[in-house]
Amino acid sequence: MHGSALERPAYTVRLEVFEGPLDLLLHLIRREQVDIYDIPIARITQQYLDHLEGLGALDLDMASEFLVMAATLMDIKSRMLLPRASTPEVLDPSELVDPRRELVERLLEYSRYKEAARQLAELAEHSRKRHARFGGPGGPLPRPARPAAPPGAEPSEGKPPESLSVLVAALQRVLRELGDRPTTEVPREPVSVAEKIEELVRDLVAAGEHGLDFVGVLRRSRTRREAVVVFLALLELWRQGKVKVVQTGPFGPLRVWAAPDVQGWRWPSGA
């Protein structure tokens, strides 16, 4: 049995950094030059524990993963010590399976990806040294996912909506409402985005730190056209970092705040 394997004076390799318990186990198995399909579990478990002790101050997350593995090893070790069912009547299949089997499978699986990672590192070593005029591995990402936050005006809770679609959904809701209203023909009153921006800035500044409800702002519109223009005005202000849009929780209300430097700001094009 493996349990009787000669216990070598354990030494620990403190300097090496392991990616996790599987990595450490693989290292021990290779160092001991034992057959991964026939791991001397008592010996490896002991070395694993010695090593863990050697690591000492490990960050807590990491330590817990290493400790779970230690428990697994000890569990396997104890199951290895149990006598195998000698009579064929005992047909609990779990007793016929090598207690090490699952661990070995995980180790083999992990070792493949570890090797794949090494191959990737080689590829990257070459390609990251080639520079394109624009972009390329070292280039900036196409564009940040969110507009830069305006200085100050930090709302107390919530975070920016996940995507534009949240805002578009808000617009669609209001458009549906407006669509159902009976309409009468009146001469078209032209509303420009620039005018709406001015109006919004005024209202948002007046609202101060309370901000305004995004849907509420859209709802003030009398026509679909106006709602769309207000929406565009809000988007423009958002893009320019003049307002902050925040959603409190999934499907929560959308709120708009004015940035501190928004007062008196006008749409540059003035169109």
Added chain:
Amino acid sequence: MDATAGTPEDDRVRPTGDGRAREWLMSALEALLLVAPEPLTTGQAAAVTGVEEEEVRVVLEALKQEYASRRSGLEVVEVAGGWRLVTRAEFDGLVTRLEPSRTVPPLSPAALETLAVVAYRQPLTRAEIEAVRGVRCEGVLATLVERGLVEEVGRREGPGRPILYGITRRFLEYFGLRELGDLPSLPETAEGRDERATGGNGAAPRAGS
């Protein structure tokens, strides 16, 4: 106009005659490669030049050879589904001395391991990555998403609808791969000798020890 000219509003001066047309195309493609913000696809190049995609591909190959043969400081590479004109790797030191911001920091072992799992098993959830690596991957995954090497590709139907991750075009570029199929095949285990010997799904430990 040569026979392959496509767009009617074509105002480019394109010489006729086989040799000269080809020379023109090679120069044109070189110009496009210089300014392309992303890998230039043969489709894009064909659309812009009005030349058949097949011809574009042939001439891009020729251009690549041409750069290689004259030992230029630049080379033409096929990457992430397109073509790029890049500085040769041996000049990385000089390039980054001139422009330190161009230094591409190497990925950590944790990042490489995570990328390997995602690349070969995508789409998959964080829990599945963690099962392979045996460690939590939340932080490293967030970093990879931020660097644009991994992205959310959907949700797995089922409890909690966990996010599925996959690799990006930028991943291909980062590793200098034309397409996902160019990834080296997933290695056999280093201990694969027994796996082969026993046939079957070799991950099973030998019975009866």
